[in-house]
Amino acid sequence: MPILQAMLSEATTTHPNTSELEAAAAQLKKLRDALENVLFGQEALIELVITGLVARGHLLLEGLPGLGKTELVKGLSKALALVSKRVQFTPDLLPGDITGNPLLQEIDGVRRFVFQPGPLFANIVLADEINRASPKTQSALLEAMQERRATVMGETHPLPDPFFVLATQNPIELEGTYPLPEAQLDRFLFKLDVPRANAATLQRIVLQREIGIEPQVACVMEHAQFSELTALARRIFMPEIVAGYIARLVDATHGAPGLVRFGASPRAALALASASKARALLGGRINASFEDVRALAPAVLRHRIVLDYTAKLEGRTPDAFITTLLETVPTNPRDLPGTLQGAKI
Numbered sequence: 001m002p003i004l005q006a007m008l009s010e011a012t013t014t015h016p017n018t019s020e021l022e023a024a025a026a027q028l029k030k031l032r033d034a035l036e037n038v039l040f041g042q043e044a045l046i047e048l049v050i051t052g053l054v055a056r057g058h059l060l061l062e063g064l065p066g067l068g069k070t071e072l073v074k075g076l077s078k079a080l081a082l083v084s085k086r087v088q089f090t091p092d093l094l095p096g097d098i099t100g101n102p103l104l105q106e107i108d109g110v111r112r113f114v115f116q117p118g119p120l121f122a123n124i125v126l127a128d129e130i131n132r133a134s135p136k137t138q139s140a141l142l143e144a145m146q147e148r149r150a151t152v153m154g155e156t157h158p159l160p161d162p163f164f165v166l167a168t169q170n171p172i173e174l175e176g177t178y179p180l181p182e183a184q185l186d187r188f189l190f191k192l193d194v195p196r197a198n199a200a201t202l203q204r205i206v207l208q209r210e211i212g213i214e215p216q217v218a219c220v221m222e223h224a225q226f227s228e229l230t231a232l233a234r235r236i237f238m239p240e241i242v243a244g245y246i247a248r249l250v251d252a253t254h255g256a257p258g259l260v261r262f263g264a265s266p267r268a269a270l271a272l273a274s275a276s277k278a279r280a281l282l283g284g285r286i287n288a289s290f291e292d293v294r295a296l297a298p299a300v301l302r303h304r305i306v307l308d309y310t311a312k313l314e315g316r317t318p319d320a321f322i323t324t325l326l327e328t329v330p331t332n333p334r335d336l337p338g339t340l341q342g343a344k345i
Contacts, residue, residue: 015237015286024232025284028054030220031079032282038075038215039068040208041201047282048192048299049076054233055278057189057271058145058165060130060180060303067194069168071215073126078217080226082123083160089133095140099150100157115152120144123160123223127167131177138184141165145187162227182262182306189271190296191303229281236277237287245331246272246293252329253305253321260321262306272300290331298322 016024028050035046049072052059061069070086077084087098100118104111119125120141130138144150148159167188169180185191197205209215221229246269253263276292298319305318 014235016232016235018286020232021281021284021286024229024281027221027225027229028282034079034217034220035072035075038217039072040204041197042068042072042194045192045194046072048190048296051275051278051282051296052190052299053162053164054230054281055189055271055274056162056164056230057275058187059167060185060188060191061166061168061194062171062191063168063194064196065170067196069166069194070126070128073124073166074214075217077124079220080123081219081222082162082226084124084126085119085122086126086128087119088128089130089137091132091134093133093137095137096152098137098140099144099152102153102155115155115157117157120150121157121159123162124164124166127165129169130167131169131180133178135178135181138178138180142184142187145184162230182304185303186265186267188303189275190299192299233274233278233281236280236285238273238277239287241332242276242288242290242293243273245290245329246276248329249293249297249325250301252325253301256321259308259311259316260305261308264301264304268300268304272296275300294326297326301325 032043032046032050035050036043039046049059053076063069073084073086076082087093096118098118098120100116100121102113102115105114107114127141130141140150144159144163145165148161148163150157150159165188169177250264250266250269250272253260253268255263272293273288275296276288279292279296280286280288301322302318305321307316307318307321
């Protein structure tokens, strides 16, 4: 754990000044306002989505059909002047349908294979119902999500910068689906639950929306400005004591035998640190805080914790376990007040 804490707290860049923070917070507020006019009543979800993108992470959205996940992605691409592509994942989808394939073409009288990029070559890729594709097709995203490149027939092609995967999955229809492997889940920065709208929000949707007509979204910042914001987020200060708290939280996910089969990886700690910096930037603050870590821990950890089979039968959930962690793991570096083993969640 000391090594992990050192990785989190190591600083190699100059921290942003007050004017940079104020300008960044103002720009991000414009983005948040634009998206709130696309997706009504989902302010908390929108803030998490923006936080994930500023941290340069991929997002897994879980929710019922018709809740506006596709409209959210379209709104993002328009507000940030980015190219977006949508891929409907089905059992017969092949890896080449995503990455693209070499096609035989005749150029200047010479026939040769020319690579034709697939929908993966976009700034924002909406992977709709990702768990309906076969594991072979799902694995085609692994290299893209981690290395931001795609290799087809031995030839490597860089993906556009920035590159984000926003994947969706339906939580209730399990027939004909293939659960995402842990290695792929670990590459999503956040797993976010998309809640249904309440009655007041539904009334607003009925009054201000028409089926088949997309909401108008103005561009609030250019590509270069967004890239500057993501670079600025990396310069947010990570205090050593906050890094220690992240390290202890992640380490504690391995401390409940009989409840948790596999805990979170070091990648989870790095993800939580990056996301905490991004959230601090949204708030116009110079450093990440305990509050940032606690607010983002469920989104970062829920898909990285594998519960024991018995715990699943008893109806226990990763979210409830994370709540126990946040109540038990102290922010200051001292011994835990008790073991998490057998904790009621």
